[in-house]
Amino acid sequence: MADTITFKAPRVLDTGESVEGPVEVSNARPLPVQPRATALSIKGYQQIASLASAVGLTVPEGATIALIAPEGQAVRWRDDGTAPTASVGQPLAAGAELQYDVNLAAISFIEQAAGAKLNVTYYAVAG
Known part of the structure; x- marks a missing residue:
């Protein structure tokens, strides 16, 4: 495992100063890579058009993954x-x-x- 990562492209520091040439970051560790399911089965779709008060999902049986996309306005979640x-x-x-x-x-x-919609597609790992 490498202890240093060298960037070959120009970088901008937090100060806004541009740095040309290699920039080394000491004690760098690669992020763990989570295996991604290669086979998913679709379990359903839901559009939530009324989000003026907090609302949960209506999860289809067997669904374990949701792909959630707001439309129109931003949302908050907890x-x-x-x-x-x-x-x-x-x-x-x-x-x-x-x-x-x-x-x-x-x-x-x-x-x-006002005006947000939530589009949700539900999946499960196949197999």
Whole structure:
């Protein structure tokens, strides 16, 4: 395992200063790579159009993964047993996608501004 990573392209420091040439980062460790399921089966789709108050997912039987994409406005989500509010929770921008595979029954969403929709496709690992 390497202790140093050398970048060959120019980098910008936190100060905004551009650095030309190699930049070394000591004690670098590669991020662990999680194996990704190669075979998924679709379990269903849901669009949630009313997000003025916190709402959970309607999870189809057997689904273990949700691909969640807000449309129109950003949303916030929480999965710790407390409902999100328009200003508290993890933000998820309109047009972004969240692949969620923890406890699908625990996650809930709320819009940050009026007009958000949530598109959710549910999957399970095949086999």
